[in-house]
Amino acid sequence: MFIDTGGFSKQMELSPYILNQISIGLERADIIIVLFDATQPPTQEDEELMEMVRKYNRPVLLVANKIDTKKSQENINEYYKFGEIIPISVTHKKNIDLLKEKLLSFAKEGERKKRTHAAKIAVVGRPNVGKSSIVNAILNEERVNVSPFPGTTTDSIDTEFKYKNELYLLIDTAGLRRKSKIKKDIEKISALRSILSINRADIVILIVDAKEGITAEDKKIASYTQKLNKCLIVVLNKWDTVEKKTETLQKTKK
Structure with a gap:
């Protein structure tokens, strides 16, 4: 099951519903996909989002979308400070299969490592x-x-x-x-x-x-x-x- 949440931004105080949605989504998820906009370098909001995500101790896939320009390719390098990045283009369907493979791999690994608590x-x-x-x-x-x-x-x-x-x-x-x-x-x-x-x-x-x-x-x-x-x-x-x-x-x- 996929849980799609609203966008994370500094205007969050104006949209508590979206923050609520993100919070519940992270709580329920087994795997978290963080989607970045490669047309711009990492922002303060990206930093805050990653800090929020790390609290949940879930497997995380970091994905940079819109990799269609030379500038986007340059920006991607800056996102590697967060971890391994999967570069994709939804518009031109670049690396979508790679994303699917990574997601399936994470899901299988999660099943193997699934902990049982008393x-x-x-x-x-x-x-x-x-x-x-x-x-x-x-x-x-x-x-x-x-x-x-x-x-x-x-x-x-x-x-x-x-x-x-x-x-x-x-x-x-x-x-x-x-x-x-x-x-x-x-x-x-x-x-x-x-x-x-x-x-x-x-x-x-x-x-x-x-x-x-x-x-x-x-x-x-x-x-x-x-x-x-x-x-x-x-x-x-x-x-x-x-x-x-x-x-x-x-x-x-x-």
Whole structure:
């Protein structure tokens, strides 16, 4: 199945639908094809797109289209900084068969290397409850950027780890917020990606701020997870800030 997305550009803030479409497409893809315009040298947007694509840890085919002119041929050399480039011309059907062969080769290689995880674990929760810090503690290394400011991690980040010779996939998501409180388009996309992460997971770890207690949004996250028949684990973070520990624990259990 091919997933065609809208064009990536600096005008993305004017078209959140396209950014949303790209984000979902990258999330669902087994192989990613990045298409460059060879009539011009690499742009800042190309740099940003490649940075976005690399986060997904998928096989990537880099393709430069419109190679019909001498200038295009010169521009292609600059694209090799991103990796191996497949030069094509859709208009004149140049190297289309080569692209098909490469794509088929990637697909077969992907089937051979396809990993089986004992479980996929999604770590979810509202912004600034300490999800990334807990992921780092589990992995015992700084694999996710941690910041005191809420909403720093806007993408779902997949990390593999081994425990007792079993391979697991840990999915750290952006914070979930109620729709009424989401004002920026990027936050809407982050919330959607978190929901997609829950859909992918076998086990969902819901991180709750122990001092604030279970909120209405936490309950909605838990309810959504249970409707999908996922295993749900609720973790009370920042426990050291709670004074009435027994009372808080009882309220959480209810």
